[in-house]
Amino acid sequence: MQKILRLIPSVDECLLAVLQDPEFETIPAMLLKKGIRAVLDQQRQKVLQGHDITTDDLELSVLLTSIKETIRALHQPVFRRVVNGTGVIIHTNLGRSVLPSDTLNQLCETSGNYSNLEFDLATGARGSRYSLVEKLVCELTGAEAALVVNNNAAAVLIALETLARQKEVIVSRGQLVEIGGSFRIPDVMARSGAKLVEVGATNRTHLKDYLNAITPETGLLLKVHTSNYRIIGFSKEVNNEELVSLGKKHQLPVMEDLGSGCLVDLSPYGLKKEPTVQEVVASGMDVITFSGDKLLGGPQAGIILGSKNFIEKIKRNPMNRAMRIDKFTLSVLESILRLYRDPQTVFERVPTLHMISTPITLVHNKAEQLAKVLHKSLKDCCTVQVAEVMSQVGGGAMPEQDLESRAVVLQPLTMTLNRLEQKLRALEIPIIGRAENNRLLLDMRTIRSDELHLIDKGLRQALAAEP
Known part of the structure; x- marks a missing residue:
């Protein structure tokens, strides 16, 4: 030895x-x-x-x-690019929304140099970082005022802590959602110091349930949009206008957590109609919160908007400094929001919206193009075919709603599917698909045309004969 x-x-x-x-x-x-x-x-x-x-x-x-x-x-960097072949557009584990190239250029310009992060160029005095995007958010949504924090959970937390600390918050039992990672609305509320008051049944809540629960200790009426699950069948919830009217009558603020807030109507692309942020603002809600990195298609952020007097109170909360966004998020968010000024081009320029709205004919053509290349390079070690599949929006948004799609389906002949997946994850640019019936599916709705050569190269490398 x-x-x-x-x-x-x-x-x-x-x-x-x-x-x-x-x-x-x-x-x-x-x-x-x-x-x-x-x-x-x-x-x-x-x-x-x-x-x-x-x-x-x-x-x-x-x-x-x-x-x-x-x-x-x-x-190799630990945090690096991957190819998303799962068909889940807003994939939480794979970084959620992809950013446009124009936005990345803006990020490099503002973050690679000094910037006016907290400097008022008009007066030469110290400025507020929040003013850089507040006017733009209000312009697009119709809200009186706005504030951006580091994610939507933080937005809900600081709003509750500001408006209802040590007070009762009335919410429908069917809206006590788990956001993700075991992060639940009741837990957020407890941390804020507010007292949860559940009303109604899991599937049905009426206006009288809210009315009967109001006491001198009530501080807020809360509505949580169930963007990550759906109750179907015998169900009912109180609409915004009714809740706002009740709040005004009892001088109580009314707040809605939209979760995956969207500034455009996605129903023309085969998805069920969801309320847009503008529609919720128009309903009279005092405070509205939603995410920046889901249907908006931007960076991780929690956007708070609504009536000026309530938003100003939230801004003055000392917790705001701990939750504020940095210059990178500000730069990206401003760039994304500016794209929404042109409704005719926003679906082309924001990748999340582009993937949702891409016609099935284009997805099919892309699948055929990749399959043709792979047939030639992988004929001895893998079967290749194109199949009809369904994609998902993802990110906790629009549950039970699928988008028609096409996938390139691979069945390895020289190794197990588990081994192939392992080797694809070990590539310099990993390729992530989904396994079904001992086959690997690469959903083309979430794969860009400029990534096809990466898939061909990666599969040839992964399927090469092992010693």
């Missing part, structure tokens, strides 16, 4: 050999040595554990392949 251990090359020997390859010249020496030690330690443990290790296995030329692969893996 000692004789075999002495055959393991030294770290310095391996380092000299690795540096012969120009690919590794710019990688820090610390990282090179870390990768080398990892491989050498692995071989040393195999010897000590009695594995059948030959002298050939410990040759530097043999170990070099594993060493280089390990260094490449260590050198």
Whole structure:
């Protein structure tokens, strides 16, 4: 055993050999040595554990392949781009909304240089970062005032803490949703210091339920739009106008958490009609909150808008500083909102809206184009066909609603489906699809035309014969 251990090359020997390859010249020496030690330690443990290790296995030329692969893996960014072939447009695990190229250019311009983040160019005095997007939000929605915080959960939390701390908040039992990651409306409310008062039944709530629950301790009437689940059948909820009227009668603010707020009507593209932010503002709601990175198609943010007197109170809350957005989010959000000024082009320019609205004929043509390429390059190791599938909007928005789509369906012949998925995830630009009936589906609604060559290259690499 000692004789075999002495055959393991030294770290310095391996380092000299690795540096012969120009690919590794710019990688820090610390990282090179870390990768080398990892491989050498692995071989040393195999010897000590009695594995059948030959002298050939410990040759530097043999170990070099594993060493280089390990260094490449260590050198790769942990947070990096992937190809989304799942068909879920707003995929929470894959970064939600994709940003337009114009927005990325604006982000580089403002964030790669000094900016007027909190500087008023008109007066030369200190300015407010919130003013950079507030006018634009109000222009697009019709609201009197607006504020942006770092996500919608924060928006709900600070609004409740400001308007109803140590007061009762009345909400329909059927609207006590779980937002995601076990994050629930009752939990947010408890953290805000507000007291939850549930009314109605799970499936039916009437105006009289709210009326009968109002007491001198009531501070707010809350409506939560159930954007991530649906109650069907024998159900009823109170509409906005009725709730607003009740609030005015009892001098109580009325708030709605829209969740996935949208500024455009998506029903012409085969989806059920959802209330737009503008429609909710017009209904008279005092405070409205929604996400920036879902149907809006922008960055992670929580947008709060509504009556000026309530929004100003929320702005003055000391919690606001802990929840404020940075210059990167501001830059991206302004750029996205500016695109909504032109309803004729916004569906082309905002990727989330573009994927939702792309006609099935174009999705089908893209699938046929990729299938033709893959037929030629993968004919000996994988079957390829085009199939009719359904895509989803995702992001907790529009449940039970699907979009017609097409997928390139792959069935590997030289390895298991699990092994293929594993190898696709290990690529420099990972390819993520969905597995069904021992086949890999790549849904073309969420794959851009300029990504087809990445899929061809990645599949050829993943399906290459293994030693």
